Amino acid sequence: MACHLVTGGAGFIGSCYVLQARRRGVRVITLDKLTYAGNPDNLAALREDPDHVFVRGDIGNAELVACLLATYRPDAVVNFAAESHVDRSIVDPDAFVRTNVLGTASLLRVVKDWWQALPAAAAADFRFLHVSTDEVYGALQPEDPPFRETTPYSPNSPYSASKAASDHFVRAFHETYGLPVLLTNCSNNYGPRQFPEKLIPLVIGNALDRKPLPVYGQGTNIRDWLHVEDHCAAIARVLEDGRIGRAYNVGGRAERANVDVVRAVCALLDEMAPSAAGPYADLITFVADRPGHDFRYAIDCTRIERELGWKPAHDFASGLRETVRWYLDNGPWLERVRSGEYRWWMEANYRHRGAGGAA
Numbered sequence: 001m002a003c004h005l006v007t008g009g010a011g012f013i014g015s016c017y018v019l020q021a022r023r024r025g026v027r028v029i030t031l032d033k034l035t036y037a038g039n040p041d042n043l044a045a046l047r048e049d050p051d052h053v054f055v056r057g058d059i060g061n062a063e064l065v066a067c068l069l070a071t072y073r074p075d076a077v078v079n080f081a082a083e084s085h086v087d088r089s090i091v092d093p094d095a096f097v098r099t100n101v102l103g104t105a106s107l108l109r110v111v112k113d114w115w116q117a118l119p120a121a122a123a124a125d126f127r128f129l130h131v132s133t134d135e136v137y138g139a140l141q142p143e144d145p146p147f148r149e150t151t152p153y154s155p156n157s158p159y160s161a162s163k164a165a166s167d168h169f170v171r172a173f174h175e176t177y178g179l180p181v182l183l184t185n186c187s188n189n190y191g192p193r194q195f196p197e198k199l200i201p202l203v204i205g206n207a208l209d210r211k212p213l214p215v216y217g218q219g220t221n222i223r224d225w226l227h228v229e230d231h232c233a234a235i236a237r238v239l240e241d242g243r244i245g246r247a248y249n250v251g252g253r254a255e256r257a258n259v260d261v262v263r264a265v266c267a268l269l270d271e272m273a274p275s276a277a278g279p280y281a282d283l284i285t286f287v288a289d290r291p292g293h294d295f296r297y298a299i300d301c302t303r304i305e306r307e308l309g310w311k312p313a314h315d316f317a318s319g320l321r322e323t324v325r326w327y328l329d330n331g332p333w334l335e336r337v338r339s340g341e342y343r344w345w346m347e348a349n350y351r352h353r354g355a356g357g358a359a
């Protein structure tokens with residue numbers, strides 16, 4: 001039975017990957033620190049599953065990682081663990097350096113030491129897949145072609161700078177030690193179980209509470225949206241047949257201006273959870289912009305389509321509808337993650353923006 005060590009598997013994308021991998025019959029060891037964004041509820045379906053092991057811990061804990069590798073002898077390490085929110089990286093960049101840069105570098109070193117001691121056949125079959133982002137490429141203007149794997153890195157936020165640094169370490173471990181690495185650079189994900197600091201679930205939660213829906217700047221910034229299930233299917237394809245040392249861009253070919261995404265969410269809520277107080281779009285509030293806000297991201301995913309035959313299965317309209325439905329059907333999940341630390345974050349990020357208190 002194949003076995004994957006999945007870091008950050010209690011987060012939004014990692015949990016989707018873990019659930020998919022278990023459906024494919026892969027044994028999974030999840031290593032997750034359970035930061036504010038990590039949520040064991042995301043893996044509740046696997047509580048009785050003997051082929052899923054959950055370990056709470058830090059990717060930067062070399063002893064723990066070495067012990068997990070020696071105990072479970074995984075065929076692949078899939079590294080999702082990261083601080084992932086751009087606005088938080090503006091408030092506290094150090095945390096991003098600790099996990100995304102130092103944590104990834106430590107993980108690579110421990111994996112490399114273990115991999116070098118494997119018998120030849122196991123060493124040849126092993127893969128280290130690092131999950132990265134399109135944000136490492138910087139920002140596009142409206143007329144620019146989408147990011148390709150050859151686009152030079154030009155990160156603008158502490159978050160994207162830390163992800164770019166981690167990507168460079170991954171490449172360096174391949175060039176220097178021959179570690180069989182793969183990278184994926186993905187666009188904005190959406191879908192069930194996304195922490196509600198990110199645009200789509202934040203808007204759903206605030207709308208249901210009749211709170212302001214904070215849109216940064218003019219709402220004209222563009223993101224390329226990909227359903228999380230499609231992202232995880234792409235990672236599985238890259239692990240199976242990706243060329244060692246290569247990066248694969250993954251995107252949804254679904255560019256949308258932020259304000260249009262927020263309006264689309266409002267229209268779905270008007271239909272599925274109508275409010276006597278009026279249309280949800282009345283709550284849209286333009287607030288102070290994100291410093292250094294990248295204008296546009298767009299992914300050219302020709303390489304993964306041509307080489308590996310991957311294509312997204314969801315279109316944005318139906319994927320968004322299904323996502324809104326999930327949040328409406330999972331009120332207790334949303335309420336639990338919006339208690340505690342979340343309240344502090346909403347106060348810290350939105351009070352000074354002039355939204356009249358978005359939380």
Ligand code: NAD
Pocket residue numbers: 007008009010011012013014031032033034035036037038039057058059060079080081082083084085099103131132133134163185186187188189190195
């Ligand atoms: P998330 O914030 O929802 O989850 C991150 C997970 O990592 C959490 O479970 C957290 O507890 C865990 N974690 C954090 N620090 C850790 C550490 N030091 N050791 C072990 N676990 C730790 O993030 P996400 O949206 O699921 O993103 C997952 C990965 O995908 C990240 O690497 C991110 O950069 C990348 N990515 C995200 C998107 C997106 O749109 N969300 C797009 C492209 C790439």
Ligand code: TDX
Pocket residue numbers: 084085086087132133134135187188189197198199200202214215216217221222223258290
């Ligand atoms: O309240 C908000 N209002 C708003 O207008 C928030 C939280 C966001 N925005 C804007 C900023 C972005 O242009 O919406 C867009 C999407 O914002 P986020 O959901 O914070 O995502 P983004 O900054 O684009 O980064 C995401 O995609 C790439 C993920 O968080 C990253 O982890 C991933 O690497």
